Amino acid sequence: MQLLRIGEAGAERPAVRVDETTFDLAPITSDIDGAFLADDGIARTRQALEAGELAPVESSGQRIGAPIARPGKIVCIGLNYSDHAAESGMDIPSEPVIFMKAPYTVVGPNDDVLIPRGSKKTDWEIELGVVIGKTGRYLDSPAAAMDVIAGYTISHDVSEREFQLERGGQWDKGKSCETFNPLGPWLVPAQEVPDAEKLDLRLWVNGELRQDGNSSNLIFGIGHVIWYLSQFMVLEPGDLVNTGTPAGVALGMAGQPYLKPGDVVELEIPGLGRQRQTLVPA
Known part of the structure; x- marks a missing residue:
């Protein structure tokens, strides 16, 4: 499982990649940031994947942003x-x-x-x-x-x-x-x-x-x-x-x-x- 953010700078969307397939993380979070991590976001993402609750998204050709939104420090x-x-x-x-x-x-x-x-x-x-x-x-x-x-x-x-x-x-x-x-x-x-x-x-x-x-x-x-x-x-x-x-x-x-x-x-x-x-x- 690989967490990533795709899209133009400043408008990245959270996603998760498993075995070459990328899934939309919007049902879980609006971004991959400190709040997401503090709220057991990784565990919730894994549970959602296992339950089949995340839809595949096309990521080919899209810009990849930094995998976390701007860090606090x-x-x-x-x-x-x-x-x-x-x-x-x-x-x-x-x-x-x-x-x-x-x-x-x-x-x-x-x-x-x-x-x-x-x-x-x-x-x-x-x-x-x-x-x-x-x-x-x-x-x-x-x-x-x-x-x-x-x-x-x-x-x-x-x-x-x-x-x-x-x-x-x-x-x-x-x-x-x-x-x-x-x-x-x-x-x-x-x-x-x-x-x-x-x-x-x-x-x-x-x-x-x-x-x-x-x-x-x-x-x-x-x-x-x-x-x-x-x-x-x-x-x-x-x-x-x-x-x-x-x-x-x-x-x-x-x-x-x-x-x-x-x-x-x-x-x-x-x-x-x-x-x-x-x-x-x-």
Whole structure:
């Protein structure tokens, strides 16, 4: 079962995909958002499918939006793969590195990505995205943290490295440019991902494989990250947590081949789908 939103930007309709068939979720909810997740929306969707209460809809050729409506917040973990920390010339952190992205950065998985005005170092980062389904506040343990996860998706943490690292202040200014978080295509319920820490993450630029990692190499595992965050902030249904990127970003490559207009980036996590974006000037 894969939850998705289809239609033009700002007018997406909620749907669910099972075995290549897409069903209308309108009888269950008006959107896939925090309220839907908090109200056992995934369980209600499964029950409606089993009861044959959802009608098939044509999805071929339609735009796919982000699988959740604008999240309340996007919390990101930096330097969470040792190989990425090494290529960035930074020490492996003793605790998770936290930064935020603005919610408006979220776009569909195949939408264009805007290179910001004045950008010289727009970079790519494939990440496993975790969508929160229950309130997480001072969670007792990493094991308990797994219970607040609604599901998983592909998250593209696009970054402008000069803004992020050379212009002073926090990382956020290099992370929150518009369109800097393509998301999706689907939200796969946590119960249907057997082991989220054994997923391959791959990213190509213009057909050339640049990132080829596995979530088994996370420094801080998914449960630890969610537990840790809950000690400092309240995680709410619909929030998105980006868990970090493996090695292979432009920042760490010889010649630093940053993205330019016309470049095409493709991302894939088996079981979670595939994304494709074209870079265009803002």
